[in-house]
Amino acid sequence: xxxxxxxxxxxxxxxxxxxxxxxxxxxxxxxxxxxxxxxxxxxxxxxxxxxxxxxxxxxxxxxxxxxxxxxxxxxxxxxxxxxxxxxxxxxxxxxxxxxxxxxxxxxxxxxxxxxxxxxxxxxxxxxxxxxxxxxxxxxxxxxxxxxxxxxxxxxxxxxxxxxxxxxxxxxxxxxxxxxxxxxxxxxxxxxxxxxxxxxxxxxxxxxxxxxxxxxxxxxxxxxxxxxxxxxxxxxxxxxxxxxxxxxxxxxxxxxxxxxxxxxxxxxxxxxxxxxxxxxxxxxxxxxxxxxxxxxxxxxxxxxxxxxxxxxxxxxxxxxxxxxxxxxxxxxxxxx
Amino acid sequence: xxxxxxxxxxxxxxxxxxxxxxxxxxxxxxxxxxxxxxxxxxxxxxxxxxxxxxxxxxxxxxxxxxxxxxxxxxxxxxxxxxxxxxxxxxxxxxxxxxxxxxxxxxxxxxxxxxxxxxxxxxxxxxxxxxxxxxxxxxxxxxxxxxxxxxxxxxxxxxxxxxxxxxxxxxxxxxxxxxxxxxxxxxxxxxxxxxxxxxxxxx
Numbered sequence: 062x063x064x065x066x067x068x069x070x071x072x073x074x075x076x077x078x079x080x081x082x083x084x085x086x087x088x089x090x091x092x093x094x095x096x097x098x099x100x101x102x103x104x105x106x107x108x109x110x111x112x113x114x115x116x117x118x119x120x121x122x123x124x125x126x127x128x129x130x131x132x133x134x135x136x137x138x139x140x141x142x143x144x145x146x147x148x149x150x151x152x153x154x155x156x157x158x159x160x161x162x163x164x165x166x167x168x169x170x171x172x173x174x175x176x177x178x179x180x181x182x183x184x185x186x187x188x189x190x191x192x193x194x195x196x197x198x199x200x201x202x203x204x205x206x207x208x209x210x211x212x213x214x215x216x217x218x219x220x221x222x223x224x225x226x227x228x229x230x231x232x233x234x235x236x237x238x239x240x241x242x243x244x245x246x247x248x249x250x251x252x253x254x255x256x257x258x259x260x261x262x263x264x265x266x267x268x269x270x271x272x273x274x275x276x277x278x279x280x281x282x283x284x285x286x287x288x289x290x291x292x293x294x295x296x297x298x299x300x301x302x303x304x305x306x307x308x309x310x311x312x313x314x315x316x317x318x319x320x321x322x323x324x325x326x327x328x329x330x331x332x333x334x335x336x337x338x339x340x341x342x343x344x345x346x347x348x349x350x351x352x353x354x355x356x357x358x359x360x361x362x363x364x365x366x367x368x369x370x371x372x373x374x375x376x377x378x379x380x381x382x383x384x385x386x387x388x389x390x391x392x393x394x395x396x
Numbered sequence: 397x398x399x400x401x402x403x404x405x406x407x408x409x410x411x412x413x414x415x416x417x418x419x420x421x422x423x424x425x426x427x428x429x430x431x432x433x434x435x436x437x438x439x440x441x442x443x444x445x446x447x448x449x450x451x452x453x454x455x456x457x458x459x460x461x462x463x464x465x466x467x468x469x470x471x472x473x474x475x476x477x478x479x480x481x482x483x484x485x486x487x488x489x490x491x492x493x494x495x496x497x498x499x500x501x502x503x504x505x506x507x508x509x510x511x512x513x514x515x516x517x518x519x520x521x522x523x524x525x526x527x528x529x530x531x532x533x534x535x536x537x538x539x540x541x542x543x544x545x546x547x548x549x550x551x552x553x554x555x556x557x558x559x560x561x562x563x564x565x566x567x568x569x570x571x572x573x574x575x576x577x578x579x580x581x582x583x584x585x586x587x588x589x590x591x592x593x594x595x596x597x598x
Contacts, residue, residue: 141440149440157574160439210572212441260574332573351517351569353509358443358502364436365443370504 122167122297124289129199129219138203139361141214143287149360150294151208152313154243154250157260162294165251165258169293176299178226180319181236186229193284193299196229197221202281202302207343207377209307213357218302219285224276232272232320239275240325241268241301242317262332268312269325269339270303271386279304279382305379307341338396342387343377347396411478418479422486425453426493443501450497454490455563459584461487462560466591481537484556488534491527519569526562529555557592560585 148163155162155169174190188196199219207213227239245253245265252259274280281302284291291297296313303310309329319325329337336350345355359369376383387395429449433442461483468476503509513520533553536542542549564585568578589596 145440153573159441159444212444257576260572261576262573348516351519353513353516356506356509358441360441362436364438365430365433365446365501368504370502370506 120167122169122292124285124292126289127194127199127219127285129201129285129288132201132203132217134203138205138215140203141216141360142362145360145362146214146216146286147292147294149214151210151308152252152294152296153260153262154252154264154266154314155294156252156258161258163292166293169249169297171293171298174298174316176316176318178230178318178320180240180321181233182227182230182320183233184229184231190298194290197225199284202283204279204281204302204304205377206302206304206308206311207357207373209309209337209341209349209354211352211354211357211373212360213377214360217287218281218283219288220281220283220299220302222278223280223282223301224278226282226318227275227320230320235322236320237272238321238324239270239272240317240319240321241270241312241315242266242319243312244314244316262328266312266328267325268301268310268327270310271324272320273386274303274383277383277386279379305343305376305383307337307343309337310341340387340392340395342392342396343373344375344392344396345373346375347393407475411475414476414479415482418482418486422457422489426450426490443497447494447497447502450490450494451567454487454494455567455581457483457487457490458556458560458563459581459588462556462588466588485534485537488530491530495523495527519566522562522569523566526559526566529559529562533559557589560588 149159150162151157151159152162152166155166156164172190174193176188176193177185178187179185199221201217201219203215203217205213205215223239243264243266244250247254247264250264253264270280281304282299283296283302284299286295291300293314296311296315299315300313301311301315310327324339327337327339329341330339343354348354354373356370357373359371361367361369363369374380429438429446432438433446436442438445461480464476464480464483468474499505499510503513514524515521533556536545536549536552545552564578564582567581568575571578
């Protein structure tokens, strides 16, 4: 595993502005933003000049502390502060702008929940909300998350290996791929209801892995971050984390895991097959057709002048663990 | 005589009021933007935030600039023409900040990456073409130059219509999937151009 040494410029978490001040600043700026962003198109969440006096505060979703074993290997990586991990999200079900998921998801109901494991398995089963936290011992995993948009974070996830879950269901010999599906509930997920909020992708969001990728010990089913259960904007109550692939593979708020024989459809690939492949392994050599993937901006603390552009590593730095999965494969073709 | 003076005064007052309003409405958001960004109070990724804010701001101001002539004609309010240059220069200012944000904060002065991006990424290539053209218009907006250039000035400044289209495509190509917002901007741009179809016919 590659370990990032903190640089002098990288600040500690305690220098981060308190959340309430941070939120106020943003709402004030939004109100000011009539020339910058507001006038011509004001989105549902964007306060414009007219609701200068309306309340911008949203009820906050309650997360609960979890018990877990600590990750000792990743301790010397500079973590992305929690308030950045939970306010900068690509979760189009709650709006396609980065700040929308946190604003539009706080009423999301995660309990009761059902996660169904089915398909080419001998013992299909369903996990309830409580099962998600009690069936498997939870461990902390500090992983780098590299978005296809060329920014990245370091996040302390809590969860268990997908392999543990799959083994319990006993996949049969026809199980070559694993297909994942996000909850479809337009009443709760405004992005599914409105095309404008949802960014024009097809719902429910679906993703997939090859069975050997799914069984790799790095592949994590996450139920929490920073010591607590996941907030909705990060994919509560349970999401996938595949740290050597671009972030869009790490599907959120999962209700179905199906083992299948044929390569399953995946959402971004369906939308733009030339830009997003099934594999989506982090690869600095293969550019996105519209932008370079050779480097990335690591989001930690620090404002505009944070010198945070770093080289992107093959497989996001997890080559030692996963490169052999792709031996003899042309990764330029299988992007 | 007295009547004419009062009308002239009120015109001048109106123009000055409108100009002051434009100054405040353009500069204040920009100041607040950088104040927040420097203090890391602009969301998790202030770099993306400042790039988007100044980019959309430049586009909005460009549209406002091109709205002036049809509006002045329609409302028969000639004094509106007096703020057209100011709006255009603020569109240019926002565009310059947009590009500087990209170079300084996103690419962090990695100039070889900048040149690669300009050559290899079509949306950045046309964005750069647009800012170069816009710079030419901004420089030649000085009165003395305008007089010197004579009828070439109008020819050069007609490229504003091309710039508008380039900026629309730049926005459209830069997004991942959420094409509704850029599409609306392109439609507005086409409406602004259609208002001038007589001019293009000539």
